[in-house]
Amino acid sequence: EVQLVESGGGLVQPGGSLRLSCAASGFTVSSNYMGWVRQAPGKGLEWVSFIYSGGRTYYADSVKGRFTISRDNSKNTLYLQMNSLRAEDTAVYYCSLLNGTYRPFDYWGQGTLVTVSS
Amino acid sequence: DIQMTQSPSTLSASVGDRVTITCRASQSISTWLAWYQQKPGKAPKVLIYKASSLESGVPSRFSGSGSGTEFTLTISSLQPDDFATYYCQQYNSYWTFGQGTKVEIK
Numbered sequence: 001e002v003q004l005v006e007s008g009g010g011l012v013q014p015g016g017s018l019r020l021s022c023a024a025s026g027f028t029v030s031s032n033y034m035g036w037v038r039q040a041p042g043k044g045l046e047w048v049s050f051i052y053s054g055g056r057t058y059y060a061d062s063v064k065g066r067f068t069i070s071r072d073n074s075k076n077t078l079y080l081q082m083n084s085l086r087a088e089d090t091a092v093y094y095c096s097l098l099n100g101t102y103r104p105f106d107y108w109g110q111g112t113l114v115t116v117s118s
Numbered sequence: 119d120i121q122m123t124q125s126p127s128t129l130s131a132s133v134g135d136r137v138t139i140t141c142r143a144s145q146s147i148s149t150w151l152a153w154y155q156q157k158p159g160k161a162p163k164v165l166i167y168k169a170s171s172l173e174s175g176v177p178s179r180f181s182g183s184g185s186g187t188e189f190t191l192t193i194s195s196l197q198p199d200d201f202a203t204y205y206c207q208q209y210n211s212y213w214t215f216g217q218g219t220k221v222e223i224k
Contacts, residue, residue: 035213037213044205044215044216044217044218045154045156045162045205045207045215045218046215047212047213047214047215050212050213058212060212061119094161094162102150102168102209103167103209104152104154104164104167104207104209105152105154105162105164105207105213106164108161108162108163109161110161111161
């Protein structure tokens with residue numbers, strides 16, 4: 001059974017950094033396509049970052065140059081390193097798995113809340 | 119970048135009603151479109167993929183149609199469990215969500 005469990009969220013000051021983790025089970029992170037999607041309080045969904053099985057990465061313009069997606073094959077875990085955080089980065093961050101090529105975001109974690117505030 | 123526009127933003131309906139939500143893409147996305155349902159405090163759940171394919175386990179009252187730039191999600195007979203927010207998402211070029219449609223009780 002596929003399971004995704006995010007952690008690492010919390011309160012951080014503007015300009016600060018945070019690393020989110022997404023522990024996966026039931027599949028191999030390095031062999032699959034995965035992404036991060038966020039949702040600001042009371043707002044809609046926004047794609048943030050994506051990594052292909054081959055390692056190619058993509059970022060939304062709103063986070064390019066500040067966020068980095070990566071994975072640890074030994075821990076079967078996906079990460080999102082977030083630097084230079086801004087108030088507008090405040091959101092619940094979900095990690096998600098695509099169940100193959102040309103698929104939507106099929107599996108989602110429960111989300112972790114990041115609050116950027118002084 | 120491809121923009122996705124959903125309408126309406128809010129929809130008031132009663133149990134048993136037929137409900138239709140529209141999603142428009144700023145450029146052609148073929149049929150690379152998904153529909154999600156989200157309930158408060160929960161992660162989104164895929165209902166429809168490739169514009170009209172029903173995800174396994176999703177009730178058959180949900181259906182999707184369209185191609186190119188115009189898409190619709192239809193709930194044939196609204197059930198109490200269907201009051202939620204619905205999002206379309208294109209995955210033709212990167213990934214973009216619509217702004218959401220909240221289906222509330224009339």
